[in-house]
Amino acid sequence: EAGVAQSPRYKIIEKRQSVAFWCNPISGHATLYWYQQILGQGPKLLIQFQNNGVVDDSQLPKDRFSAERLKGVDSTLKIQPAKLEDSAVYLCASSLLGDTQYFGPGTRLTVL
Amino acid sequence: AQSVTQLGSHVSVSEGALVLLRCNYSSSVPPYLFWYVQYPNQGLQLLLKYTSAATLVKGINGFEAEFKKSETSFHLTKPSAHMSDAAEYFCAVSNQGGKLIFGQGTELSVKP
Numbered sequence: 018e019a020g021v022a023q024s025p026r027y028k029i030i031e032k033r034q035s036v037a038f039w040c041n042p043i044s045g046h047a048t049l050y051w052y053q054q055i056l057g058q059g060p061k062l063l064i065q066f067q068n069n070g071v072v073d074d075s076q077l078p079k080d081r082f083s084a085e086r087l088k089g090v091d092s093t094l095k096i097q098p099a100k101l102e103d104s105a106v107y108l109c110a111s112s113l114l115g116d117t118q119y120f121g122p123g124t125r126l127t128v129l
Numbered sequence: 130a131q132s133v134t135q136l137g138s139h140v141s142v143s144e145g146a147l148v149l150l151r152c153n154y155s156s157s158v159p160p161y162l163f164w165y166v167q168y169p170n171q172g173l174q175l176l177l178k179y180t181s182a183a184t185l186v187k188g189i190n191g192f193e194a195e196f197k198k199s200e201t202s203f204h205l206t207k208p209s210a211h212m213s214d215a216a217e218y219f220c221a222v223s224n225q226g227g228k229l230i231f232g233q234g235t236e237l238s239v240k241p
Contacts, residue, residue, distance in 0.1 A: 021172070023172075050228065050229075052229075057233075058233060058234070059219050059221070059232050059233055060231050061231070062228040062229065065228055073227070108172055108173065110173075115227075116161060116223075117163075117175060117178060118229060120165075120172035120173040121172050122170075122171055122172045123172050
């Protein structure tokens with residue numbers, strides 16, 4: 018069974034630029050999560066989708082971050098414009114029944 | 130509100146020694162508890178989970194954890210450390226289907 022796929026693996030941008038990350042969950046998993054992991058910290062949830070609807074986006078900085086999950090499968094997370102403090106690893110996870118979350122390899126973003 | 134506290138940001142053991150990583154949680158509802166491991170430049174891999182069945186949970190790679198409600202703890206143990214166990218370990222709590230709340234992580238070093 019293929020795992021959660023993410024791309025790109027690494028991205029370096031300058032502040033005020035925009036960036037997008039892509040996630041393809043495990044086939045059949047209805048729930049998809051985006052987490053932000055700042056160096057030295059545990060991951061923090063940004064947004065949770067159930068199929069293509071948003072369940073929880075309370076921690077998403079909506080003035081600069083946006084996310085969508087078209088057709089309830091793939092998802093894209095966008096940052097526009099990026100700030101220095103957005104430097105982090107962005108992790109995507111998916112879940113079949115909502116109990117166990119399976120994580121992708123992450124995208125490491127560096128904002129200069 | 131739910132929270133997780135991992136005692137000790139760094140733990141160092143000798144190869145063959147007992148591994149003990151401490152995790153205490155706070156939850157107003159019966160929790161689901163998880164331990165994940167993260168190797169450098171990789172995503173999170175599930176070690177084991179507690180979802181209200183047996184209080185002693187066995188996971189992959191010889192790890193196990195015991196849920197102690199009276200102590201609000203879910204400590205991770207392994208009888209004999211191996212060099213390949215060196216990684217970052219995260220304890221997490223969820224409210225049965227929702228987001229994961231992670232601790233700060235514990236970096237495990239294994240000395241030869």
